[in-house]
Amino acid sequence: MKIGVMIQEGPYNHEASDTAYKFVEAALAKGHTIQGVFMYDDAVTNVAKHMEPPQDDRHIARRWSELGAKGVDIVVCVAAAKRRGMKPELIVDNTRISGLGQLSEICTEAERVVTFGD
Amino acid sequence: MAKIMFVNRNAPHGTIYAWEGLEVVLIFGAYENELAAVYMDDAVFSLKKGQDTSALGIKGFVQTLPVLEDYGCEKIYVDKESMEKRGLKTDDFAIPVEVMDSAGIGKIMEEQDVLLPF
Amino acid sequence: MLHIVNKSPYMKSSLESCIRVAQKDAPILLIEDAVLGAAAGGGAETLVKSALKDHPVYALSADISARGLAGNLTPGVKVIDYADFVDLVEQHKPMTWL
Structure with a gap:
C-alpha cells in the first residue's frame, strides 16, 4: 500500500519525529x-545538517537521510523552511x-x- | 482526486498551526481535490470576528478566511459542542459556517480520504 | 477510521474529543503521551473504559515500556508494536488527534 507521512514537529522537543521514523x-x-x-511547520529542522546530538543519543537528521538514501522521498516544505532559516545547503543529503x-x-x-x- | 479535510483543533496565535494550516488550504486550492475544513476544540476561536493581532506583530488571518471558498474549500464545519462550551455563537464568526453535532462531524470525517490535523 | 491520539488525557482533551466524534467500532490507538491514560487505576481509567465499550483501544508498546507502564494497563487495552500500527493504518484511514 502507498502510505504518505506528514510531520509537524522538529527533533528532540517532541516525540513526533521519532514515532514517524519508527x-x-x-x-x-x-x-x-x-x-x-x-x-511541515517546525519539522523542517528534523533534517538540519549541522545537528550534533550527544553520541549516545539517536541522530534524527541522519535517520531521515538514511531513509532518503533507501529511496524514501523526504520533502521539506519551502515556505516553512524559509520562515525558520533552513536552506538547501543546510539540510542533510538525500x-x-x-x-x-x-x-x-x-x-x-x-x-x-x-x-x-x- | 481525493477528499481532503483540514481538522483544525488548535487555538489561533498561541501556536502557528492555525496559520500554517490555512497556508496549506490556499496551496491545495490549486489542485484537483475536494476540500473541506472543520473547526473544533479551541480552533473555533480562529473563526472569531474582530481579531486584531497588530499589537503582537503577528500577521493575522481572519481577513483570509473569506477567500477559503474561492480556493475550493467550500465546506466549513464547526463543532457545535466546542463552540457552545466556549460561549461562542454563529454570529461571532467572520464567515458563514455549518454547525454540526458530534455525530455529524464523525460522519463527515469518515467520508474523507485524508484528514490533516492542524 | 483509525483514531490516533498522542496527548495525555490529564493535560489535553484530545482523547475526549476523539471519543465524542468517533463512530462506533472505530479503533483508537494511544501513542506517545496518550499511553499515560491507559495506566490502570488513574483518573483517566473511566474515560478509557467508556472508550472500550464502543471501540477497540490499542496502545503502543514502545511508549508504554518507556514510561514504565508495562503490565499495568486498564484491562481491555491491547498492546501493539509499530508493525501492528502499520497494519491498523493499512486497514483504516487514519486521523491524528494531536
Missing part, C-alpha cells in the same frame, strides 16, 4: 511504499526542499496519509 521503518519492512515524508504542492500530491497519490505532530 512507523516508516515498520511500513517499509512490511513491503509498503512510502509515498513521501513531508516535513532530502529535498519543495513546495506544499508536494503534500497535495502525496494526499492524492497515497492510499493513507498519517500525521505525526504535537
Whole structure:
C-alpha cells in the first residue's frame, strides 16, 4: 500500500519525529511504499545538517537521510523552511526542499496519509 | 482526486498551526481535490470576528478566511459542542459556517480520504 | 477510521474529543503521551473504559515500556508494536488527534 507521512514537529522537543521514523521503518519492512515524508511547520529542522546530538543519543537528521538514501522521498516544505532559516545547503543529503504542492500530491497519490505532530 | 479535510483543533496565535494550516488550504486550492475544513476544540476561536493581532506583530488571518471558498474549500464545519462550551455563537464568526453535532462531524470525517490535523 | 491520539488525557482533551466524534467500532490507538491514560487505576481509567465499550483501544508498546507502564494497563487495552500500527493504518484511514 502507498502510505504518505506528514510531520509537524522538529527533533528532540517532541516525540513526533521519532514515532514517524519508527512507523516508516515498520511500513517499509512490511513491503509498503512510502509515498513521501513531508516535513511541515517546525519539522523542517528534523533534517538540519549541522545537528550534533550527544553520541549516545539517536541522530534524527541522519535517520531521515538514511531513509532518503533507501529511496524514501523526504520533502521539506519551502515556505516553512524559509520562515525558520533552513536552506538547501543546510539540510542533510538525500532530502529535498519543495513546495506544499508536494503534500497535495502525496494526499492524492497515497492510499493513507498519517500525521505525526504535537 | 481525493477528499481532503483540514481538522483544525488548535487555538489561533498561541501556536502557528492555525496559520500554517490555512497556508496549506490556499496551496491545495490549486489542485484537483475536494476540500473541506472543520473547526473544533479551541480552533473555533480562529473563526472569531474582530481579531486584531497588530499589537503582537503577528500577521493575522481572519481577513483570509473569506477567500477559503474561492480556493475550493467550500465546506466549513464547526463543532457545535466546542463552540457552545466556549460561549461562542454563529454570529461571532467572520464567515458563514455549518454547525454540526458530534455525530455529524464523525460522519463527515469518515467520508474523507485524508484528514490533516492542524 | 483509525483514531490516533498522542496527548495525555490529564493535560489535553484530545482523547475526549476523539471519543465524542468517533463512530462506533472505530479503533483508537494511544501513542506517545496518550499511553499515560491507559495506566490502570488513574483518573483517566473511566474515560478509557467508556472508550472500550464502543471501540477497540490499542496502545503502543514502545511508549508504554518507556514510561514504565508495562503490565499495568486498564484491562481491555491491547498492546501493539509499530508493525501492528502499520497494519491498523493499512486497514483504516487514519486521523491524528494531536
